[in-house]
Amino acid sequence: MTFAIHVENLSKSYGAVRAVADLSFSVPAGCTFGLLGPNGAGKSTTLSLLQGLRQPETGRVVVLGLDLSAHAAQVKGRLGVQLQHTSLMPDLAALQQVLLFARLYGRRLNRAAALDLLRRVGLAEKAAALPGQLSGGQQQRLALALALVNDPELVFLDEPTAGLDPQARRNLWDLVRTLRAEGRTLVLTTHYIEEAEALCDQVGILDHGRLLALDTPAALVGQLAAAAPTGRAPSLEEVFLHFTGRAWRDA
Amino acid sequence: MLTHLPRQQPAWRPILHFAGAMFQAGLTDWRTTALSLFTPLFMLVLFWLIGRPAEPGDLDLAAFIFPAIVGLTVMLGGQTLAMRLVNWRTQGVFQRLAATPTPVGHLVLGLGLAQAALSVVQAMSVLAFGALALGLPVNGLGAGAALGVLALGVSTFSAYGLLVASLSPKADIASSLFIFTLLPMFFLGGGFPAEILPAFLRPVSPWLPTTMVNTLLSPLLATGTLPSDPAWPVLGLLSYTLGLAALAAWRFRWE
Known part of the structure; x- marks a missing residue:
């Protein structure tokens, strides 16, 4: 399998706050990968490290087959980036x-x-x-x-549907699917679980800078159903809450 | 998936494209560009109204201050640059630009070039207004040669604007910091006759970049000639430009 992104032991802190902690994962080429997490989980920091906008303290990032630390400009030329703001x-x-x-x-x-x-x-x-x-x-x-x-071969979308009306959101979903059908890899973050369910081939659940789960939405749901049987199939949102808890979060 | 390194474009190309786009945006947004002419034009008209010589032989204050106000116009370009840089930083524009393969430093240079070109256009507009509308004396040949001095002056004060932007967390702080440091330099540096300055301030005057711009600009506009020793102000302005730019580059953060 070819990977569009390969991350090993990635860490980044802001002062005393550990935003990303020893993160390792891979994103297969051509898939839509969703990064889910509550506010302040480290999603945007992770994206900025993958986009070459910030330097990690430790770890290695390989994007589109190139080591990001050595070839940042070349890699950036092949990325599409939509920032949260x-x-x-x-x-x-x-x-x-x-x-x-x-x-x-x-x-x-x-x-x-x-x-x-x-x-x-x-x-x-x-x-x-x-x-x-x-x-x-x-x-x-x-x-x-x-x-x-x-x-771009690899597109990063940081909360692309935040603030969109339902029509615009559905149109954007169609566009994401079209981009995937064109063979591009997409990495998106979202707070909308149904969006991740609808669009993503793989989902990573991030909290406190750590990757708590990584699999297809169906497999994550299946794992929770097996671990905590309730007599019905759990939703991806329940999986998300299972991993991240129900406490209020601040950004 | 490609794993080869794509060919990179020459560094100057995105700088010029960026400068061109920002210059065009400045011309398109003519209201803001015209508004920033308000301060120098207001000062010019004010001195023209109150500073006319009462008797032959008196100092014509409007004619005296005219070159300094033309110089002030390009200096104020540094304030616009500083505010824009801080706004871009706080609004996340730089973060998006940093996601492109073009280094942010190149884009700042492009923005500086665009602002410099706009400032020179503005200064020439003030020059034309003074000469044509107010009848202030201008040597035609010297006005053409003044372009070089204005370019030198705008380089220095753009570098100063860059430094102010590096030190300011908000655009209004950048604006205040720039203007509250520029105005004293303006009045000590040729805005007023040296004889009326307090004695303890006079030694400072030759070292100021405002004085250096004015030293070059005044004889050019009045008689079409350079001062007898132009090397001092030219080298001084170049030194200020390099020093301020180096300090700004050291301190500059795009987020």
């Missing part, structure tokens, strides 16, 4: 952002191709709009368009 450039219209980001990835998109990309996320009619003139959901979709501007 949309992080759009406030001074540039949607179309300008797509054209500029293509250049930053060493690609040259013509206007028609850039508009096609905006059309793919339902924003073609907002091509001339500045981010401040877009709704939260539209900004999210523009961020997604920017994540696809370099035709």
Whole structure:
């Protein structure tokens, strides 16, 4: 099996807080991998380590067959990244952002191709709009368009449907499925368990920076059913709560 | 899956594309660009109204301060740059840019180039306004040569803006820090005649970058000539640019 991501003993702390603790896992190429966890579990930190945005204290990350610490720029050129906060450039219209980001990835998109990309996320009619003139959901979709501007092999989506209305969420699910069907690997974080169930081939449950479970959604449900039989099939949400507990969490 | 290393583009290419996009954005957002001209234009008109010589032989304060205000226009570009850098940091824009293969430092350079070009356009607009609307004396040849001095000045104050951005957690702090340090330098550095400065401050004046810009700009705009010894202010501005940029690069954090 070919792995799009291979992580060994990854650790990262912020001061006294251990955000990621001795994390090891692999993501097969071509699959949709979901990282679930409560607020502050270490999901975004893990993604930023996999994207080369932060340096780990210990451990090794191999992305698309290349050691990230040695080939960060080359790897970044093959990644699509949508951050948790949309992080759009406030001074540039949607179309300008797509054209500029293509250049930053060493690609040259013509206007028609850039508009096609905006059309793919339902924003073609907002091509001339500045981010401040877009709704939260539209900004999210523009961020997604920017994540696809370099035709990436591996796409990171950090809570891509947060703040989207049900229609936009379903449309995004369709887009994720299309991207997977095109052979891309997707890694997404989400708070919506039904989203992970609907989209992900594999799910990792993360808490306090540690990976508590990693398997297909069906296998995780099966494991809980076997461990704590209740006479009915548990949901993935129950699996999530089984591993992470029910206490309130702060980010 | 590919495991080869894709060919990387030359470093200058994304820098220029980024600079071009940000320059275009600055021109498109003409209201903000025009608004940032308000301070120098207001000062110019104010001195023109109150500083006209009462009798022949009196100092024409408007004509005296005109080159300094043209210089101030490019210096204020550093404030805009500082605020934008801090905003991008707090809004996570840099984090997204850092996810691209183009190094963030190259993009900051591109942004600085765009701001520098906009500031020079703004300074030339102030120059044209002063000459054409207020009738202030400008040597045509010197105005063309002033472009080089303005470029040097904007480099220095962009580097200063970069340092201010590195030290400021919020955009309003960056703005205040920049302006509260620039204005004293402006008035000590050619904004007012040296004779009216307190004696204990006069020795400071030659060392200020504002003085160096003004030393080069004043004779160029008035007579079309450089000062007798241009090496001191030119080397001084270059030294300030390199020193401030090095300090800023050391302190700069994109998140």
